Amino acid sequence: MIDSPVDAAMRLGIDLGGSKIAGVALGPGGATVAEHRMAAPRGDYAATLRAIGDMIAKLEQEAGAGGTVGIGMPGSISPASGLVQNANSTWLNGKAFGRDLEIHLRRPVRLANDANCFALSEAADGAGAGSRSVFGVILGTGCGGGLVFDSRLIDGPHSIGGEWGHNPLPWATADEHPGPLCWCGRNGCLETWVSGPGLEADHARVTGVALTSEEIAARAERGETQVRATLERHASRLARGLAHVVNIFDPSVIVLGGGLSKLAHLYAELPVRMAPYVFAEHPDLRVKPPRCGDASGVRGAAWLWGTP
Numbered sequence: 001m002i003d004s005p006v007d008a009a010m011r012l013g014i015d016l017g018g019s020k021i022a023g024v025a026l027g028p029g030g031a032t033v034a035e036h037r038m039a040a041p042r043g044d045y046a047a048t049l050r051a052i053g054d055m056i057a058k059l060e061q062e063a064g065a066g067g068t069v070g071i072g073m074p075g076s077i078s079p080a081s082g083l084v085q086n087a088n089s090t091w092l093n094g095k096a097f098g099r100d101l102e103i104h105l106r107r108p109v110r111l112a113n114d115a116n117c118f119a120l121s122e123a124a125d126g127a128g129a130g131s132r133s134v135f136g137v138i139l140g141t142g143c144g145g146g147l148v149f150d151s152r153l154i155d156g157p158h159s160i161g162g163e164w165g166h167n168p169l170p171w172a173t174a175d176e177h178p179g180p181l182c183w184c185g186r187n188g189c190l191e192t193w194v195s196g197p198g199l200e201a202d203h204a205r206v207t208g209v210a211l212t213s214e215e216i217a218a219r220a221e222r223g224e225t226q227v228r229a230t231l232e233r234h235a236s237r238l239a240r241g242l243a244h245v246v247n248i249f250d251p252s253v254i255v256l257g258g259g260l261s262k263l264a265h266l267y268a269e270l271p272v273r274m275a276p277y278v279f280a281e282h283p284d285l286r287v288k289p290p291r292c293g294d295a296s297g298v299r300g301a302a303w304l305w306g307t308p
């Protein structure tokens with residue numbers, strides 16, 4: 001870290017994922033001044049703190065100035081205890097991550113759930129720009145969500161606003177019940193069905209063939225029947241899960257992020273599949289890909305100190 005005075009206009013954002021750490025330095029107006037990626041240490045809390053410190057140092061060296069630090073993380077900080085809760089990077093759970101980072105980085109740090117950062121970014125100048133209400137969804141290693149209304153994150157007393165991934169799959173059929181066991185201890189959470197690993201596990205259960213999400217998508221484009229059926233089951237489950245959220249929050253737009261947001265068929269299919277489950281006469285449902293792609297999470301983290 002450089003010890004030069006913090007430039008109030010320089011916003012540093014970190015996106016801490018299960019397998020990678022992305023960092024960005026944004027100048028005035030949101031221009032990217034520096035950016036880096038590195039592998040995330042797995043299962044090692046102290047190494048995670050050190051890796052974030054190294055990332056901040058690199059960004060500041062390249063940007064030539066210090067800045068505010070915002071961090072998007074799996075799970076969230078419990079307002080009651082100050083400790084991490086709900087992280088699928090489970091080695092963070094129960095740790096005083098915010099306090100430890102502030103000591104390590106020698107400055108105040110703002111933290112938010114990674115899906116909240118994604119939603120904030122896409123609402124500010126992404127696919128949800130100009131929309132009053134945005135539901136940002138991450139379909140990656142896990143399944144997160146964030147709600148933005150009037151340009152502000154909805155962050156309630158438990159810091160779980162928009163966390164739909166551990167609700168059960170709604171309108172489940174007999175063969176979807178009770179559903180796969182989730183890391184959270186329950187069965188049939190949406191995450192076990194609609195995340196990347198959920199999609200892969202479903203394909204393997206039904207066909208006996210282990211494929212990655214990328215392989216499933218590529219084979220579907222070549223017209224392979226089995227993978228097409230897998231993607232149809234996945235789209236149906238995702239549509240039911242999203243319809244549940246629409247019936248509560250009624251967002252102007254839903255923006256998908258994470259690895260599975262690259263599945264191009266979802267944007268036309270989901271509104272059609274959701275409509276029968278939405279409690280409205282003529283649903284006008286908008287589901288969009290992220291405008292800022294993989295960079296949304298890290299940009300939203302930087303903007304925890306104020307959007308441009």
Ligand SMILES: [Zn+2]
Pocket residue numbers: 165166182183184185186189191
């Ligand atoms: Zn769960």
